[in-house]
Amino acid sequence: MTSKDKKQLKREKFVDENGIIFLDHVSMNYPEQGAPAIDDISLRIDRGEFVFITGDSGSGKSTMIKLLLRELVCTSGNVYVNGYNTKKLRHGQIPKFRRSLGVVFQDFRLLRDRNVYENVAFAQRIIEVPSAQMRRNVPSILSMVGLAGKYKSDVRKLSGGEQQRVALARALINKPSILLADEPTGNLDPNNSWEIMNMIEEINEMGTTVVVVTHSPEIVNAMKKRVVTMRKGIIISDEQEGLYINED
Amino acid sequence: MKISTFFYTLWQGVRNLFRNGWYSLASISTIAACLFLFGLFFSVVFNIRNILMTAEEAVSVTVFFNEDVSDERVAAFESEIWKRSGVGDVVFHDDDEIWAEFGSKYYGPDYATGFPENPLEGDHNYEIFLNDVSMQDSLVHWLESQSEVRKVNYSEVTADTLTGVNSLIAYVSIAIIVILLAVSIFLISNTVRVGISVRAEEISIMKYVGATDFFVRAPFVLEGILIGLIGSVIPLLLIHELYDYVIKYVTDRFAILSSLLNFLPIDEIFRYLMPVSLIVGVGIGFFGSLATVRKHLRV
Structure with missing residues (x-):
C-alpha cells in the first residue's frame, strides 16, 4: 500500500468517525471587523446528508462556505472537509482538495467566453480526463440537467435557470462527495428555483452530501431537511426536518 | 502533464488572443509602439556611432x-x-x-x-x-x-571634438535607451495587468473548480508571450522596410554630406536590434503575465 493510499484510508476513517464535514470550535475574525464573523461554532455533517444553512445577512453563512472551500482559513479551531484539515493544506494541495467538492454559486460563475460544453468539460480538463471519456461524460451530465440539446450554446444567451444547470453540471461531473451550493436559487424565479432544488435533491438521493446556503423560507420549509440556522456568527438552531427561522 | 493537456493549454493561449481581441490589440499596439521608438532610436544611435567611428579612423x-x-x-x-x-x-x-x-x-x-x-x-x-x-x-x-x-x-581640435561627441552620444544614448525601456516596460506591464485583471473572475472560477496554478497560469503566460512576440515583430518589420527608404532620402537630400554620412546596412543594425527587441517583447509578455496572474491565484 502506498503512502497516498494510507493517507486516503486515514481520511476515510476520520470521515466515518467525525463526519464528512466537521467544524471543531471554529472562529473567524476579519482584521477589518471588530466582531468575529464566526464565533466558536462546532458542526458535524455526515455522509449523504442534506443540510440547509440559513440566516440573515451577516450571520456568517458565506464565511462558512468560504471556510469549507478553503478560500479562507479559520483563525481558531479546525475545519475538516472530506477528512482534510483545511488549515493544514498547503497551497499546492488546495486544487486536489477542491476537486472532491462541487460548488454552485448564486451568480453561476460560468466561463463567459466558452459554450455550455466547454464550461462543463473544463472541470474534467483540470483532472486530465482522456478526451474520449470526456466526450461521453459531458453529454451524459448535460442530459441529466436537461441541457442535452444546448451543449453548443453560448452561456451568456441562456436563461438564469439554464445557466445554473450548467453550473450544476460542472459541479457534478467529477462525481464530488460534497455539493456546496451558495444561494443557488438567489437569482432565479420560483419555477426555476424549484427545478434546481429538485435536481439537487435527486443528486443527494444518489449519495452526494449536500450543503445549501439559502435565505429562502419557502424552499427550506417545503423540503423538510436538516436546517442549521446562524445568527451573528453562531449557530442558534440545528434541527432535522427543521423550519426557516425568521430573525423577528 | 498529458499531451492532450499540453495542446489544450497551447490552444487556450492562442484562443485567448482572439477572445480578448481588443485587449490583445491594445497590448500589441503598446508593445509595438514602444519597441518601434526604441528601434528607431537604436538605429539612429548606431549610425551616429558608425559615422563617428569612420571619422575617428580618418584622424x-x-x-x-x-x-x-x-x-x-x-x-x-x-x-x-x-x-x-x-x-x-x-x-x-x-x-x-x-x-x-x-x-x-x-x-x-x-x-x-x-x-x-x-x-x-x-x-x-x-x-x-x-x-x-x-x-x-x-x-x-x-x-x-x-x-x-x-x-x-x-589636429587637437578634431580629436577633442570627436572624443567629446563620442562620450556625449554614449551617455545620452544609454540614458534614452534606459528611459525608453523603462517607459515601455511600465506601459506594457500596465496593459497586461489591466487585461488580466478583467479576467480575475475567470481565474477565480478555475481555482474554485480545482485547477492548479500551472493550469490557470499557462494559457495566460502563453498569451503574454504571443502578444510580446507579435508586438516586437511588427516594429522590426516596419523598421526593416523603412530603413532603406529613409537612408536613401537622407543621402539624396544631404548629398553634400555623402562622404561623411556612412550609414550601416540594415543587417548590421538588426544583428543587435532584433535579439534585443525580441527579448524585451517576449520577456515583458512573459514576466508581465506571470506576475499579474500570480496576484489572482491566491483564491
Missing part, C-alpha cells in the same frame, strides 16, 4: 624625424609605435614618394624639371591612424618626447 598623427636619424632607426621606430595602445594602423611615407605625389599634383607631370633635387628630402614620415581617438594626446606626448622625432603633426 591621423604624422611624425617626422630628425635628419641625422638613420633609415634603420626610422624602420625600427615603427615597431615602437605599434606598441602604443589605440594604434590602428601605421603607414610609412617615403620622402621621394611624397615629392612625386605632391609635385605632380601641384606642378603638373613635368614637376621634376624645375627641381633637380627633392625639396622634401628628409620629410619621410609615419602616418599613424588610431582606433581610439581619445588616445591621441598620450601618443603625441610620447612621440614628442622621443629624441629622434623632429615634428609631430596632429
Whole structure:
C-alpha cells in the first residue's frame, strides 16, 4: 500500500468517525471587523446528508462556505472537509482538495467566453480526463440537467435557470462527495428555483452530501431537511426536518 | 502533464488572443509602439556611432624625424609605435614618394624639371591612424618626447571634438535607451495587468473548480508571450522596410554630406536590434503575465 493510499484510508476513517464535514470550535475574525464573523461554532455533517444553512445577512453563512472551500482559513479551531484539515493544506494541495467538492454559486460563475460544453468539460480538463471519456461524460451530465440539446450554446444567451444547470453540471461531473451550493436559487424565479432544488435533491438521493446556503423560507420549509440556522456568527438552531427561522 | 493537456493549454493561449481581441490589440499596439521608438532610436544611435567611428579612423598623427636619424632607426621606430595602445594602423611615407605625389599634383607631370633635387628630402614620415581617438594626446606626448622625432603633426581640435561627441552620444544614448525601456516596460506591464485583471473572475472560477496554478497560469503566460512576440515583430518589420527608404532620402537630400554620412546596412543594425527587441517583447509578455496572474491565484 502506498503512502497516498494510507493517507486516503486515514481520511476515510476520520470521515466515518467525525463526519464528512466537521467544524471543531471554529472562529473567524476579519482584521477589518471588530466582531468575529464566526464565533466558536462546532458542526458535524455526515455522509449523504442534506443540510440547509440559513440566516440573515451577516450571520456568517458565506464565511462558512468560504471556510469549507478553503478560500479562507479559520483563525481558531479546525475545519475538516472530506477528512482534510483545511488549515493544514498547503497551497499546492488546495486544487486536489477542491476537486472532491462541487460548488454552485448564486451568480453561476460560468466561463463567459466558452459554450455550455466547454464550461462543463473544463472541470474534467483540470483532472486530465482522456478526451474520449470526456466526450461521453459531458453529454451524459448535460442530459441529466436537461441541457442535452444546448451543449453548443453560448452561456451568456441562456436563461438564469439554464445557466445554473450548467453550473450544476460542472459541479457534478467529477462525481464530488460534497455539493456546496451558495444561494443557488438567489437569482432565479420560483419555477426555476424549484427545478434546481429538485435536481439537487435527486443528486443527494444518489449519495452526494449536500450543503445549501439559502435565505429562502419557502424552499427550506417545503423540503423538510436538516436546517442549521446562524445568527451573528453562531449557530442558534440545528434541527432535522427543521423550519426557516425568521430573525423577528 | 498529458499531451492532450499540453495542446489544450497551447490552444487556450492562442484562443485567448482572439477572445480578448481588443485587449490583445491594445497590448500589441503598446508593445509595438514602444519597441518601434526604441528601434528607431537604436538605429539612429548606431549610425551616429558608425559615422563617428569612420571619422575617428580618418584622424591621423604624422611624425617626422630628425635628419641625422638613420633609415634603420626610422624602420625600427615603427615597431615602437605599434606598441602604443589605440594604434590602428601605421603607414610609412617615403620622402621621394611624397615629392612625386605632391609635385605632380601641384606642378603638373613635368614637376621634376624645375627641381633637380627633392625639396622634401628628409620629410619621410609615419602616418599613424588610431582606433581610439581619445588616445591621441598620450601618443603625441610620447612621440614628442622621443629624441629622434623632429615634428609631430596632429589636429587637437578634431580629436577633442570627436572624443567629446563620442562620450556625449554614449551617455545620452544609454540614458534614452534606459528611459525608453523603462517607459515601455511600465506601459506594457500596465496593459497586461489591466487585461488580466478583467479576467480575475475567470481565474477565480478555475481555482474554485480545482485547477492548479500551472493550469490557470499557462494559457495566460502563453498569451503574454504571443502578444510580446507579435508586438516586437511588427516594429522590426516596419523598421526593416523603412530603413532603406529613409537612408536613401537622407543621402539624396544631404548629398553634400555623402562622404561623411556612412550609414550601416540594415543587417548590421538588426544583428543587435532584433535579439534585443525580441527579448524585451517576449520577456515583458512573459514576466508581465506571470506576475499579474500570480496576484489572482491566491483564491
